Structures are given as structure tokens and as C-alpha cells.
Amino acid sequence: MAKGTTLTGPRKAAILMLAMGEQRAAQLFSYMDDYEIRDVSREMAGLGHITSEEMETTLNDFAEAVGGGGAGGVVGGWGTTERYLKSFMKEERVKELMDEMRGPAGRTMWEKLANVHEETLASYLLNEYPQTVAVIISRIKASHAAKVLAVLPQELAIEVMERILVMDNVPREVLTAVEDSLKSEFMRNLAQKTTRDSHELMAEIFNNFDRSNEQRFMGLLETEHPADAERIRALMFTFDDIMKTDDKGIQTILRDVDKDVLAMALKGAKPEMREKFLRNMSERAAKILREDMDAMGPVKVKDVDEAQLKIVAVAKGLADRGTIVIASGADGADEFIT
Numbered sequence: 001m002a003k004g005t006t007l008t009g010p011r012k013a014a015i016l017m018l019a020m021g022e023q024r025a026a027q028l029f030s031y032m033d034d035y036e037i038r039d040v041s042r043e044m045a046g047l048g049h050i051t052s053e054e055m056e057t058t059l060n061d062f063a064e065a066v067g068g069g070g071a072g073g074v075v076g077g078w079g080t081t082e083r084y085l086k087s088f089m090k091e092e093r094v095k096e097l098m099d100e101m102r103g104p105a106g107r108t109m110w111e112k113l114a115n116v117h118e119e120t121l122a123s124y125l126l127n128e129y130p131q132t133v134a135v136i137i138s139r140i141k142a143s144h145a146a147k148v149l150a151v152l153p154q155e156l157a158i159e160v161m162e163r164i165l166v167m168d169n170v171p172r173e174v175l176t177a178v179e180d181s182l183k184s185e186f187m188r189n190l191a192q193k194t195t196r197d198s199h200e201l202m203a204e205i206f207n208n209f210d211r212s213n214e215q216r217f218m219g220l221l222e223t224e225h226p227a228d229a230e231r232i233r234a235l236m237f238t239f240d241d242i243m244k245t246d247d248k249g250i251q252t253i254l255r256d257v258d259k260d261v262l263a264m265a266l267k268g269a270k271p272e273m274r275e276k277f278l279r280n281m282s283e284r285a286a287k288i289l290r291e292d293m294d295a296m297g298p299v300k301v302k303d304v305d306e307a308q309l310k311i312v313a314v315a316k317g318l319a320d321r322g323t324i325v326i327a328s329g330a331d332g333a334d335e336f337i338t
Contacts, residue, residue, distance in 0.1 A: 011043045013040045014041075014043035014047055015054060015055065029085070037085075044081045109179045113136070114140060114141050117200075118144065118148045122152050125152065130159045134167060135167075135178055137160055138164050138167060138170075139175075149161070199235055203232045203236045203237075206218065207236055208309070210301075211301055239265070239312050241315075241326050242311070242312075243276060249323075252318060253314055261310050264306075265310070265311050266293060267296055267299050
């Protein structure tokens with residue numbers, strides 16, 4: 001466990017139950033509600049190897065008896081979790097719980113839907129009655145609903161909006177029926193799929209190409225599969241996308257980037273990108289950076305690409321955590337920068 005990491009309640013419970021063995025764990029499970037079983041089981045399935053420090057933190061005095069030699073031998077995983085559950089639950093119910101855990105995260109059905117990619121959800125909704133689609137859209141987060149509506153066929157999206165505008169309070173029994181349908185027909189099938197969205201995967205691969213290979217393969221895709229190339233390009237996160245954040249975001253990025261890496265990256269950046277970074281630095285720091293770039297002379301595109309990828313990784317990490325906001329795009333460049 002990394003220093004400063006806080007153990008959550010479900011994680012502590014999962015470690016404790018693994019340590020006490022199947023029989024006693026089964027007794028504890030039998031007293032829990034379904035959502036508690038799901039929370040603890042999900043943690044148990046994702047534990048992997050448990051460190052001695054985690055064991056000692058969780059078990060306190062009990063760690064003196066089992067933490068020294070036994071902690072390293074306790075391993076959580078999907079198989080272990082399933083075996084524990086089967087010791088006191090019917091196999092059909094265990095399968096149902098395991099499918100739910102392998103599916104999108106979230107305690108309620110609507111929380112789970114918030115973690116389903118908008119195009120995946122939209123594909124499912126195409127086969128539903130517009131009124132059912134309206135109920136589902138009205139129950140999920142507005143930010144996610146906007147993304148789903150944007151990828152639905154225009155006629156269906158408009159009809160769904162019209163139905164939402166005149167929709168009264170949805171009876172509980174209707175919501176229950178919709179939730180049951182989503183659970184049995186959509187979430188279970190989604191949980192059984194092991195592949196991620198192929199365009200997202202390819203966009204991530206393209207983000208890690210050097211500039212020449214990115215241009216080469218994107219050119220081939222644009223010739224053979226233009227629609228796929230356009231979608232991949234829209235999903236890509238490149239150095240030039242950093243132009244689309246505000247000054248506060250640039251200042252945040254600067255705090256996490258090595259100055260030598262920054263100099264190399266900006267050496268090959270567009271003038272407007274270079275100035276965006278420089279104006280968010282102190283006058284002295286900007287002057288030193290300009291001098292460092294001038295002193296470099298000609299640099300290889302490969303070195304510039306590597307430096308820019310490092311900054312992209314920092315920026316993407318900050319964006320994923322919600323610290324900064326960046327849109328996406330793509331671009332190319334020359335062979336040498338002088």
C-alpha cells in the first residue's frame with residue numbers, strides 16, 4: 001500500500017473476509033444486503049496480492065498472528081470470490097452477481113448506465129420503444145444523456161425529447177420494469193463482452209505512434225476506411241489539443257513537467273503553442289526557456305515527439321482526474337526543426 005493511501009470500508013471488509021477463510025466469510029455474507037455483497041465482492045475480486053502493511057492496517061492486533069507470514073499468501077481474485085459466494089448462495093444468484101460486478105461500475109442501474117459508452121447505450125436503445133428510451137434518457141445524468149442523444153438518429157432523438165417534455169412522473173412499476181429489462185437484456189450481455197471499443201483502442205495506439213508512423217497509418221486508413229479514420233482522429237489526444245485548455249490549465253501542466261522535456265517539446269511546437277506556455281511562466285523562467293531552446297540547434301523529430309508525448313501523458317492524466325479540461329484533435333509536422 002502506497003504511503004498515504006486510505007483503505008475504504010469495503011476493501012477492509014474484503015481483506016478481513018479473505019483472511020478468515022471461506023466458512024466464516026460465508027456466515028458474514030449471509031447477514032449482508034445485496035448491495036453490500038456486491039461492494040465487498042467487487043473489492044475482493046480486484047484485490048490481487050495483499051501487502052503486509054494492508055493486512056496489519058486492517059486486522060490490527062490480529063495481524064500479529066497472521067500478517068507476518070500469512071499475509072503474502074492471501075490472494076483475491078474473481079475465482080476466489082466466486083467460490084466464496086457459492087459456499088452459501090445458489091449458483092444462479094452467484095452468476096448474476098458476478099455478471100453485475102464485471103459490468104459497468106455503479107450501485108444502482110442508473111449509476112451503471114452512466115459508465116456505459118454513449119454509442120454502446122445508443123445502439124441498445126435503437127431497438128426500444130421511443131417511450132422506453134425517453135424514460136431511460138430522463139433518468140441518467142444530463143451530461144451523459146446529451147452524448148447519447150447526439151449519436152441517436154435525429155428523428156428518434158427529437159421524438160424522445162418531445163416525449164420527455166410531456167412526461168409526467170413515471171410510476172414505480174414502470175421504472176422497475178425498465179430496470180429489470182436493462183438488467184436482463186443489456187447489462188448481462190455487456191458484462192460478458194471482453195473487448196473494449198475498437199475505435200478507442202486504435203486512438204490510444206495512434207496516440208503512441210511517432211509522428212511519421214501516425215501520418216503513414218492514418219493516411220492508409222483515410223484511403224481505405226475514411227469513416228473509421230475520422231472517428232479515430234476525433235478520439236485522439238495530441239500535443240496540439242493542449243491549446244484548447246485555459247491559462248490556469250497550462251499553469252497546472254507546467255508544475256508537473258520537467259523543464260528539459262518542456263524545452264524539447266516546445267522546440268517543435270507551433271508558435272502559438274510555444275507562446276501559450278511562455279506567457280504562463282514567470283518572465284525569468286520564460287527567458288531561460290527561450291535561451292535553452294535557442295542553444296539546442298537543430299533537433300530530431302523523434303526527440304521532439306518523445307518530449308511531447310510525455311507532456312501529453314501529464315495533461316491527459318490531469319484531464320482524466322478533472323483537474324484541467326481539454327478537447328481533442330490531431331496534427332503533423334516536419335522532419336527536422338531548427
